Amino acid sequence: MLTKRVELQGHLLDARVLPGVISEVESRGGDIIVEESTIGRTKDDASRVIMEVTAPTPEAMTEILQVIGSFGGRVIHEEEVDLQPAPKNGVFPEGFYSTTNLPTQVFFAGEYLPVEDVEMDCAVVIDTRDKARARCVPIHRIQEGERVVVGHRGVRVLSLAHEKEKEVFSFMGSEVSSERPKTLVVKDIALKMQEIRGRGGKILLVLGPAVIHTGAGRHLERLIAAGYVQCVFAGNAVATHDIEHALYGTSLGIYLDTGASARGGHAHHLRAINRIRLAGGIRDAVEQGILTRGVMHALVTHGVDFVLAGSIRDDGPLPEVISDTVKAQDAMRTQIRGVEMALMLASMLHAIATGNILPATVRTVCVDINPAVVTKLVDRGSHQTMGIVSDVEWFLGELCDNLLA
Amino acid sequence: MLTKRVELQGHLLDARVLPGVISEVESRGGDIIVEESTIGRTKDDASRVIMEVTAPTPEAMTEILQVIGSFGGRVIHEEEVDLQPAPKNGVFPEGFYSTTNLPTQVFFAGEYLPVEDVEMDCAVVIDTRDKARARCVPIHRIQEGERVVVGHRGVRVLSLAHEKEKEVFSFMGSEVSSERPKTLVVKDIALKMQEIRGRGGKILLVLGPAVIHTGAGRHLERLIAAGYVQCVFAGNAVATHDIEHALYGTSLGIYLDTGASARGGHAHHLRAINRIRLAGGIRDAVEQGILTRGVMHALVTHGVDFVLAGSIRDDGPLPEVISDTVKAQDAMRTQIRGVEMALMLASMLHAIATGNILPATVRTVCVDINPAVVTKLVDRGSHQTMGIVSDVEWFLGELCDNLLA
Amino acid sequence: MLTKRVELQGHLLDARVLPGVISEVESRGGDIIVEESTIGRTKDDASRVIMEVTAPTPEAMTEILQVIGSFGGRVIHEEEVDLQPAPKNGVFPEGFYSTTNLPTQVFFAGEYLPVEDVEMDCAVVIDTRDKARARCVPIHRIQEGERVVVGHRGVRVLSLAHEKEKEVFSFMGSEVSSERPKTLVVKDIALKMQEIRGRGGKILLVLGPAVIHTGAGRHLERLIAAGYVQCVFAGNAVATHDIEHALYGTSLGIYLDTGASARGGHAHHLRAINRIRLAGGIRDAVEQGILTRGVMHALVTHGVDFVLAGSIRDDGPLPEVISDTVKAQDAMRTQIRGVEMALMLASMLHAIATGNILPATVRTVCVDINPAVVTKLVDRGSHQTMGIVSDVEWFLGELCDNLLA
């Protein structure tokens, strides 16, 4: 079957356009799906319908398009994308098409190519070395001379309405209120995680330091051990305070099992960093028997990938931390391939950074006690994102109760 | 033993004042307790010591005070309070002493009387009908001619450092952070509640509507049934949404067991109010078998007192709601006597109102997901107040796990 | 011209329904306006169009409706409202229609009556004493036997899209962000206020105590003097701290001109209340020369109406405060008639209460530094509401610069 998108405009209501088009299409063995329709309020207002027309053969398509043309319709997105070479490394040509995080196709050499690794605020490069491919490329990785899509011509962004399987997340909307029952929501997230684990899928966790400070690390360790975590993004602080806890029992100098302050505890995190730097790194510290518990220990011993991305707030940092932010983004890009679900837990910086590079199709759950953070994350255009304004310690406890009881 | 408070001021360091005073006191069988001391930074700066002096006999006290006088010391708070009659109903005399919520004594007729029902922002009235009594009186209840304390003379405010038994709450400070381990805190609160219930003490809950919206009402019902709640303060909204849930399964039109919106659900709360008004009231609705579950049902069937105080936001209101705010305050004042612990759960208006009339000696726990609310409550001068920034649904769940498991 | 609303449902795309209907209507001198249209995605999905049909004569209308009926269309909202008597004072009949704050009409005795004083969460009463009238009635004011609309039949809620003149407010949406340029927004609000003042319209201010604490009272006084304020809603705290400032120079014990704390300043608000109670009230205090400056003084001397509604947090209260919340709501209802614009400034309780009784057609501006408050107010269904997350002191200063420079 061949497919074209067609636009009809005009005073649809006082003409017989639409029914006419439909009966013509059907009489030729084709079919239509209405994608958008705007009916004018009065008979003098313009109406507009965009529909996808399918036809069994090229000949039928030609005929159908002629008929549609005679009704004043026009085929849209027929044109090829415009391409221009990147003027130098790290610079797009003027007028480049700037991507969204939605599934995108570009019309090149007579067909729609899906844009691979789609990510917002990038450009689309057409590669024709083997067969034609369209790739999403962030600005710092563009090479002089690569052919970049400019303008909107030939670019087609699919809405997520095309995606099926919204069952689990559908009822949630992008609810961010703390004033809603959350028990059910957690149950649904747990079901989705079981399903993903069941088929060998990939779940990403993005962590902020409150996960450790609140004592919720113990829940995370259980999730990791049970195979519910395939990848973790975090910063120096999460790893540092987790290791501080493993070595000294404290997080930010507070004993997690009594709530009391340790004498000289404000320096514990720096002593923890120093120990790990002496050992050579987190993995080395695990091997040498220095680090024997905690979230980072669990990640290392269960072979879960992690990216620790640096920030200018960091002390140290720990050896595994990627202090170059551009390299850290690229490491995250590599890990993000294949992720089906992302849980962002009490993180702002790393969660926003992840949101920036995540395709809109990935189910995303943001948990934070601060509604402003949740709103910021949910508003970034990730359409499958659900925000939960709540306490991360209890969220993880309840998630464990659902998954591991 | 007799007691006087004495102040020494001057260049204590280059004189022999303090040791001199002490040896004189001791030689007469008395004793001292230093209450405050400020030692000047240089020998030319003033120093100041306030101490409580005890003596075995009036004669010894007289001698001791003479000696202290000769060192330049002076007895403080010796003077009788000044009294003036209230000029008319509902008006204090100019210059009235404005109370705090701390334990307070007034020196009248040669002795310190404890101020009964102490509450901040009131005046102190001396009653001498039977025996001399000092009462804390809010402005709207003062009667013309009652004798009111004016100025600070003869008034003594005790700090809570004098109170013992801070064990349980001591480690908590007035911590409001969401970034702390809360499991232990909840356990301590549970222990305290068990202790209070064990000795037949009184626990007050102040509730906001999020308790119902989040589905935490089911936990509350269990606490009520188990005898952990002796008194509840709330508003029209809490009762209304609880009854809405009991009658229609929804709170604010959202089904609590599925999270879905009910068709026409925005009117459910008004229909619930209407039903109860038709029945004559909440208690009548329970008796008539209309209201068969929920928090209000539990309060009625377990004979727990409640005060529903009206606000200008209210729809209806329900018949039990006291729409006059001054009368509602007075109803709360009556109930507050004997309360040993107050849990303020996701409430701002009613929690602040309760804080206004609660003595500082009552242990108070404020739970809200909004740190601004918690800070506001904790800052109102209630020294035994602990704030927890967290999700009320999970707080109550965890509290139940601790108390009822 | 006669008007009916008509619904067409079915497979509109493969039939000739719509064009058919239109040509029939036109041939009889009528016209249509499409109000809603949902076109099915495939030819098997249902489509649905709601349109308003006008006809020159009753005969033409009858014919048109017959034709529409033959196409499967049906007239909607044709039916008379169902009425039931209120079973007793303060109780609606079961199944009562619960109002929104949008312009509403009810079909009674063959015509649409506009619902007067429309307000959300009330019922509609039909009065036929003189001529038929429909009134919006809050539950506590319903009288036994009054005839109340039940169900949705015959009720028509107009969207605000019908309202013209959104020019000024249109660009604002219901923007609540603090991260937007606000200079222009303030300028637009100022223009609107000038326009309303120019034609003798009514502007309502709802005030919270931060207006006084921040020292913004001086801006308010200028707005009042210049005739930009026709009505003020506030609570005991606003008036108390304004008077505290007028009498002692402090608000909550802080000198507004130096930022320093006054000795004993925590009692100033209670002393201020006491003075006014002694004088007999705010107006008396102005007359007696006790109160000579401040916002309340400006309101009294410029003859601006104000409602001070009580809350259970209040100390005192001041004599003018209406401590009964139901009566206070009714006093606000009386004042709200004719209000064209409402500015809600750093108020939560009184702003929500005002939002509850305000028709959706009133332009409303909410200013608060807390985004949660702004969101709560903007979300309450007032469609002409704009939220500004900002500092009320500077908002009022900038507003004055625009209006009074």
Place this chain on the structure above:
Amino acid sequence: MLTKRVELQGHLLDARVLPGVISEVESRGGDIIVEESTIGRTKDDASRVIMEVTAPTPEAMTEILQVIGSFGGRVIHEEEVDLQPAPKNGVFPEGFYSTTNLPTQVFFAGEYLPVEDVEMDCAVVIDTRDKARARCVPIHRIQEGERVVVGHRGVRVLSLAHEKEKEVFSFMGSEVSSERPKTLVVKDIALKMQEIRGRGGKILLVLGPAVIHTGAGRHLERLIAAGYVQCVFAGNAVATHDIEHALYGTSLGIYLDTGASARGGHAHHLRAINRIRLAGGIRDAVEQGILTRGVMHALVTHGVDFVLAGSIRDDGPLPEVISDTVKAQDAMRTQIRGVEMALMLASMLHAIATGNILPATVRTVCVDINPAVVTKLVDRGSHQTMGIVSDVEWFLGELCDNLLA
């Protein structure tokens, strides 16, 4: 004059210790300053006084210390610091002393050396190449073999009470409330800035993107032109949106002069980055006449230093952005020398990072509309920090009114 710190402990009140010590010291031409004093509550409780003793000659000091010793006093901080070599590059020796941001001295070779470039969470290295120096060294810059202070022995942290000249900031405390008059506070900040500029001092601004989004960039440009800004720390976003505004009139796609959204405006920031990358950098774009207005333009043309520190959220980044966070910190450390005042405006990440490396002696003002951010910054131990919860646009406008009117 020679100086020693001495501690007296014991039952000071029933002995004649303190006066005895004082008269002995004075009789030898010395003097004392009491630094701390804790007087026991009863005569059996321990008391404790720490004082600084000065003596005119070494002989007098020796005698004085003998007398003090005979009273049971002991000289404190007499001991030399303990030093251990760093075991390898980037690793401190176990037990290293972890710094605060307060002025610190270490006792080495018989004298107290001030610790240079003091910054929290670092170690102290003793250098003896020329003359003995103590330097504060962050962990990533420690070289194998450098001699690092371990333990607390010989380390003396000075409180800021020793610092004079708190006049301007003193009344402010670390007030964070939005409910206070701020006009005066802004006036005081302006006075301080004038004073610093007057003597050629250095003022640092740390900027977040809301400065640009709110349209406050125009105020900043005026401050820069008037010489009130010597150094700016910001991130890629601030520079990007400022340049977006300079090139397209928008920030985040919103026209700052109308508040309207630009078509395709979401891509403007990336187009702005691309233009600057093509030009070679911000400075190049200014030279080439591409960038002709805005904050970055003002910084370049007025020769003000700036550090743009990268984060993992960044698009691009712009060429001047230091993407390596460790190098960015070091660049900030270099610039921070000599800063007398830091204004942190609507920034969280960069403000916290700056707070981490700023000595406690630098006057710091944090302005943010979110009280949580202000609290976080003010709580980080910077004792001279004042938080203002307000709108950055209006803060900068008011600051300009004070400085430039």
